[in-house]
Amino acid sequence: MSASSGVTPESLKAVLEEKVGAVHVEIADLSGGCGQMFEAIIVSPQFDKKTTLARHRLVNAALREQIAAIHAWTPKCHTPDEWEKKKAQIQA
Numbered sequence: 001m002s003a004s005s006g007v008t009p010e011s012l013k014a015v016l017e018e019k020v021g022a023v024h025v026e027i028a029d030l031s032g033g034c035g036q037m038f039e040a041i042i043v044s045p046q047f048d049k050k051t052t053l054a055r056h057r058l059v060n061a062a063l064r065e066q067i068a069a070i071h072a073w074t075p076k077c078h079t080p081d082e083w084e085k086k087k088a089q090i091q092a
Contacts, residue, residue, distance in 0.1 A: 005035040005069040019062035020044050037072040043083040
């Protein structure tokens, strides 16, 4: 039985850009397109000086309605500086 949550990567990205000030968002639907399991890379200056838990709480509060409609949500939150360093490591 396949049920769609109505949640899309695009809708998640729009909310994150608006409510969390995300400057870069990558969202993968890992559920085969039914919108039940997402993994995200979120880059926002609002994450500066926040712990991982505080970052996740900020994101989860912004996406409260969407998260309630899906099965699994995995955010990976970075500041712009952290993201630049991570990209440099990947390219090295």
